[in-house]
Amino acid sequence: MDLVDLISEKRFLGQDFLTWLWYKSDERGGTVFLPGTGDIQLVFEKHMLLEYGEGDSFEKIVCQGLQAELREARTGLRMGKKLEQTRIHLVLGEYQWFLTLKGSMLQFRNVKLPKTMTGTEESDDPHAVEGRLLDRIGLLETATRTVDELFRLFLEIRVSSDWQDELAKVSAWVQKSK
Numbered sequence: 001m002d003l004v005d006l007i008s009e010k011r012f013l014g015q016d017f018l019t020w021l022w023y024k025s026d027e028r029g030g031t032v033f034l035p036g037t038g039d040i041q042l043v044f045e046k047h048m049l050l051e052y053g054e055g056d057s058f059e060k061i062v063c064q065g066l067q068a069e070l071r072e073a074r075t076g077l078r079m080g081k082k083l084e085q086t087r088i089h090l091v092l093g094e095y096q097w098f099l100t101l102k103g104s105m106l107q108f109r110n111v112k113l114p115k116t117m118t119g120t121e122e123s124d125d126p127h128a129v130e131g132r133l134l135d136r137i138g139l140l141e142t143a144t145r146t147v148d149e150l151f152r153l154f155l156e157i158r159v160s161s162d163w164q165d166e167l168a169k170v171s172a173w174v175q176k177s178k
Contacts, residue, residue: 011104015051015082017154018103022083023170034149041091042150047100049085050076060084077174085109090143097143106151113139 022044024032030043048063048070061081063073077083083103087110090097095114102109116135123129157166 007105012082013158014103014106015084016158017106017151018083018086018101019077019174020154020157020166020170021150022086023173026173032150034146034153037092037146037149040146041089043089044070044086045089047085047087048073048083050081051084052076052079052081074174090146092142092146095139095142097139099143101147106147108144108147111140111143113143 021032021042025042025044030041031039032042034040046064050061050063050073052059052061059081061072061076063070063076073083085100085102087098087100090099097114098110098112100109100111101107113136116139157163
């Protein structure tokens, strides 16, 4: 099996992760508990892309809404479509990120970093430029590490004996109409 086949075969894991993460966020009003970190705010907003089928019968559905409940996306999940991409507002401590996360590859897109280092933004001083660059790298690493930890938590549940109970909760949440 080559790499492309392996990625294609396992893409459901990232899609299931996004669905589970949406459920976890919705379960506590936009807050997810991350062991070792505590509560983080994780709100699914504005944009979701769902996929269904293979080959010639492949469909993509885009659902949009500003802080809406995204009823169309929930309806798509009920119809067997998979959540492939979503826009997320992540708040960790005093910092806020806006990012699009693609499920099949856990790929970050359109990342908007928190504003930092006010007052030195326009300086051409090499130390200020280096500081801003290092600050941005650190903020990207924090967002990546947070999503990695959420994925690790999902995988721990996914491979445990608790998965069937968790899957039943997610299925009930998907079936519930808002």
